[in-house]
Amino acid sequence: MALKHTAIALLLLALAGCASVDVQPPVVTSAYSVAFSEAQVLAQGHAALTGQARSANAGRIETLLAGLDDAALARDAARLPVGDPLYSFAGRALLNRGLPLPRPFDRGDVSFGAADRPPADRDGYRPPLKVGVLLPLSGGQSAAAASVRDGFLAGYYGERRRRPDVRFYDTAAGASAAYARAAAEGNDFVVGPLARDEVDAVFADETPSVPLLALNRGSRTPPAGSAAFSLSPEDEGISLAQYLIQRGAKHVLIQTGGEDAQRRTASTAKAQLERRGVQVTEDIAAAQGVDTLLLAVKGSQARALMPQLALAGINAGTRVATSQIVSGTGKPAEDAALDGIVYPTEAWAVRNVDGLPSQASAAARVDTAKGPAARLFAFGYDAWLLTGYLERLALSNNGDVAGATGRLSLDGFGNVLRVPGWSRFAGGVPVPLADGAR
Incomplete structure (x- = not known):
């Protein structure tokens, strides 16, 4: 040995x-x-x-x-x-796997720049004094950035306790330059940037002068005292695989669309399932005996695919899909073909979130919370939430916070982990599953 x-x-x-x-x-x-x-x-x-x-x-x-x-x-x-x-x-x-940690992670820095802040409240809330938010407020990503910004501000103004000063910095001319400006102007914490390559750029410095909560996950591990939060396809693939493993899946048929995000989600789910001994098939012709169907496609593609699977004699008892399944849906008579399919969604669609109106109410008030943009709005809210609770998550071995995108915790590499909510199509409409955030 x-x-x-x-x-x-x-x-x-x-x-x-x-x-x-x-x-x-x-x-x-x-x-x-x-x-x-x-x-x-x-x-x-x-x-x-x-x-x-x-x-x-x-x-x-x-x-x-x-x-x-x-x-x-x-x-x-x-x-x-x-x-x-x-x-x-x-x-x-x-x-x-949803299992508890025996002790907190071994971290080099658990303060996230909190040394000069007032003590934490009893629930662990300890926000920065001054926050710089790095987002592409102009250019091709400005619409996505607007939803993240408005979600962040919804959480900010919904908090009745001490709040930091907040200033937004446009990253359209470069995230590194925006970060340098935020650091020079006295911010003790930075949220952002949003793009993967920008995250790698700001994390290239292993000892940043101001700690960050990056809003994506690149190829670099966050430096000690910083963290990364993402709604990445890979994270969704892990959640889908764990959902199936917990339900005893043995033989899974995966059908994937042509988009990059779809392929990344499916690839991660496949790898996770195979590592746990689950048989995975991607060829319908070789899919006899499958007990589970996983769809990484949009709703319109899924509606066309379901009859083909039925004709091939595939009638999997468990059917799941990525969050993209809701794209191109909204007509119950047509979407009845999707009945029984379970998919991950934002916890905001499943339960009430402190400090936020319901998803329907927010969508009625602002365009940045409507339709697909609601996911980024919820993401922005959770970015705000994490600025006040990162230290608590780092110090606790099994601590989490209930966010709008799901239950949030922190792994030993500085990555925020998310347990999503879950919904199922029934009668052609999405129906939240009970206790879907857990």
């Missing part, structure tokens, strides 16, 4: 190119399962890797952890010593 671990460590050094680190394999005892011990070795060298080698290493660690059942994963994670780099991976795996 020791020879095997040494070989893995040497392979990691080779993948890292000229990086020079001393990777010492841990002593393997009966305290850990074999897969967990192998993942522990890989995690020891993870920080020294970059680019594709880093992504591949993370994927291998996640695959090894996925092979453990809930009891083994929870047991082995609890036995890791404080500071072991595998704990962030194991803890995220636990959270994605």
Whole structure:
């Protein structure tokens, strides 16, 4: 076993190119399962890797952890010593399965710039003193930015306690320049930017002068004291896979549209399912015996697809779809073809959210909360919510906050995790599922 671990460590050094680190394999005892011990070795060298080698290493660690059942994963994670780099991976795996953490994540900075702020309220609310919000307020992304901005302000003005000064900065001329201006003007916290490449640009500095809550997830891990919040297709794919795993899916047929977001969601869900031992098929002709259908398509495509699946003899008992299923819907007589399909949605559509009017009421008041824009409006509200609660989430091992997009928590890498709400088509109309945010 020791020879095997040494070989893995040497392979990691080779993948890292000229990086020079001393990777010492841990002593393997009966305290850990074999897969967990192998993942522990890989995690020891993870920080020294970059680019594709880093992504591949993370994927291998996640695959090894996925092979453990809930009891083994929870047991082995609890036995890791404080500071072991595998704990962030194991803890995220636990959270994605809806399982509690045995202890808080090991973080280098849990304050998120809060050192000079007044003490937190009893519920953990401790907002910044002055916030700069980086958004593309002009140009091609201005419509999306307007929904995020209005959702942020809805949360801001709905809060009756101490609130920070807020100033918006246009990133149309460059996110890095906007960040530098926000830092120079005395903001003690920054929210944004919105685009993935912009997030990578501002996270290129591993010791930023002002901590950030980025509104997307790029290829870089957030620096200590900063975080990233995203409605990414990958996160939705993880939620869909976990939903199916919890319901005992054994053989899943996935049908995917041609858009990038659809492919990314489906690919992530497929990988998650296969890591947990679920059989996945993408060819209708080879899909006999499937018990579950997963659709990464829009509503119009799904309406056309359902009769084809019926003619092929596919009658999966469980049917789920990505949130894109609602795109192109709204006529109950036509959408009755979608009855029984469950899909993730914003918790705002499922339950009341403190500080926000209902989704229907907000849509009646402002265009930035209507139709597909409602998702970004909810995202903006949650960005505001997180500015006041990041420290609490970092200090608690199982803390979360009830946001408009779902229940929000923080993993060991500085990424905000989201448990969405769920709805089902019935009679051609979406119907929220009870307790859908959990």
